[in-house]
Amino acid sequence: MDSKRSNRRKFLKGGAAAAGLAVGAAQSAKGQTPAPKWQEKGTNKEIIAYGERSRFVTSLRAPVAERESPDAFGLMFHVLSPLQDSVGSITPSSLHYVATHRGSFVPEIDPKEHRLMIHGMVDRPLIFTMDDLKRLPYVTRVHFLECIGNRAKPSHKTVQDTHGMTSCSEWTGVLLSVLLKEAGVQSGASWIVAEGAEEIKGASSIPLGKAMDDCLVAYGQNGEPVRPQQGFPLRLIVPGFEGIFQTKYLRRIKVVDRYYMTYNDYGHINPDPKVSALGNQIGPKSVITYPSGGQNLSGPGFYEISGLAWSGGGAIRKVEVSTDGGKNWKDAELRTPAYPMAHTRFGFHWNWDGKECELLSRCTDELGTVQPTRAQSAKFFNKPLDANFRVPGADNTIQAWRVASDGSVHNGLA
Amino acid sequence: MGWRKFLPLTMALCGSVVWAQSPTYGVGRTPSAQEIRAWDISISPTGKELPAGHGTAKEGELLFRQKGCAGCHGATGIGARAPALVKGGPPAEPGKAPPPGMEGMHMVPDTGIMALRSPYAVTIWDYISRGMPLNREGTLKPDEVYALTAFLLFKNDVIKEDEVMDQQTLPKVNMPNRAGFADLPQWKHGVPRLQDYP
Secondary structure, three states: HHHHHHHHHHHHHHHHHHHHHHHHHHHHHHHHOOOOOOOOHOOHHHHHHHHOOOOOOOHHHHHHHHOOOOOOOOOOHHHHHOHOOOOOOOOOHHHHHEEEEEEEEOOOOOOOOOOEEEEEEEEOOOOEEEHHHHHOEEEEEEEEEOOOOOOOOOOOHHHHHHOOOOOEEEEEEEEHHHHHHHHOOOOOOOOEEEEEOOOOOOOEEEEEHHHHOOOOOEEEOOOOEEHHOOOOEEEOOOOOEEHHHHHOOEEEEEOOOOOOHHHHHHHOOOHHHHHHHHHOEEEOOOEEOOOOOEOOOOOEEEEEEEEEOOOOOOOOOEEEEEEOOOOOOEEEEEEEEOOOOOOOOEEEEEEEOOOOOOEEEEEEEEOOOOOOOOHHHHHHHHOOOOOOOOOOOOOOOOEEEEEEOOEEEEEOOO | OOHHHHHHHHHHHHHEEEEHOOOOOOEEEEEOOOHHHHHHOOOOOOOOOOOOOEEOOHHEEEEEEEOOHHHHOOOOOOOOOOOOOOOOOOOOOOOOOOOOOOOOOOOOOOOOOOHHHHOOHHHHHHHHHHOOOOOOOOOOOHHHHHHHHHHHHHOOOOOOOOEEEEOHHHHHHHOOOOOOOOOOOOOOOOOOOOOOOO
């Protein structure tokens, strides 16, 4: 019973400490903090049934500057997540970035009516209801999604502008490999075509190897059903691949023997094999979200630099931060578990001396691939490095934030 | 009959394949052939799934107005709110980049015209069949899609005005940009997307 007794002793000790803390807190509360007002709204039936954030929390998504959402046709195009306000690694579902291929409406789908068909080069074509899918073994995995259009430009002011088309969720669903094995993939098959149920039936070609590796037919997102803007009731998650492959409203998977050059594929083909290779799988990428463009430091002193790192090649192994424009680099601390193909939060202690400086982050993934600078990318593609240089493929280059001596923070590209 | 001696081996192999691929959970039902046909709108670049039907550029020109295409794409297929479909428009404004995610798409006059950029004529058919017209997607009949595809190909000098587009002719259209794209790389788990990229 020794261990029990010692636990009890620990508990008593801890309890005493906690009690002491509580007394201290009560005193300072009396002295400084005004008593909270009665929140009438917080007790009405709706809020009791379904919670709402505080009215003092005003963080919002915003359409990309290049095209309004809704546009002249009422379509939603690309909407950016407010990364500057993010903490941890999970994006709240209501703030997850949204992108549609050409501009689209969000379909209203009754999950009771929704079906997923698997056919093509399989021994047994199959149709699943949502209930069928929920009978099958499931997995829960944290994965980021990022749009290939997520690239910083000199005109951008905030990290929402430069990097807002990446988000991260905990996804729950059935591994696509389970469904494909259930249908029995025939020899000679090499690709799948995944298709959604929305008005345009958006479809992508995905290599069969990837489909059998880690793709996820997800019905859950962050502890609840996938949100309509994210593909309710079913979304194909293709971990680490560009956002466009993450087929929303998934209704059909056809197993085929070649690249189909279908609706979503057409815009993403390229004449240059190198650029073509940079598509599909997102490279290692990181960005500092605090302090970032548009924010202000109140004066010299301690600040915890915080940011996100992710890679389509696997888990993040290392994040480094430079506070002097890239001359010196120091390891940052990973503050959330480094899951494969997931946002990983990093933190870095920093004392600002009040002088102008430039903050950068760079990450390395489990394959050993290091996030490049714009200069490295330009050199690789043999192009002049100027403000107009457009990183080919998916842009995963290092982002700089310039801190002015007045504490204001600006896009390093500007 | 030499094949007879391989028969037992073949049967054994088939047997083992069936065993290895038998369903584990038995969840889900088998769709009927009609259900698969009704759902399957994927068209291979080879055109093997193209439905029966036919159309010409002349018919397509009429449909371009009747179906409301001209309302968004312009009467001549150039210079309206929706992407340009016919060559000969004004050059792209210098420094005006396409919106994110639309890079390399059909937003830029001439270089982005689908009938000129697409490596396969079938891709245009698939695009119209799925995605057009706005708000009435999926309502065009196969004949209408063949005709509209023929119209766009003719207006961009890819085919002649009287060429009939159907299951046989459409996949065989000689597209000007047929060899214009690199193949996608083989994807492999745990391999960087481009070796030696910094």
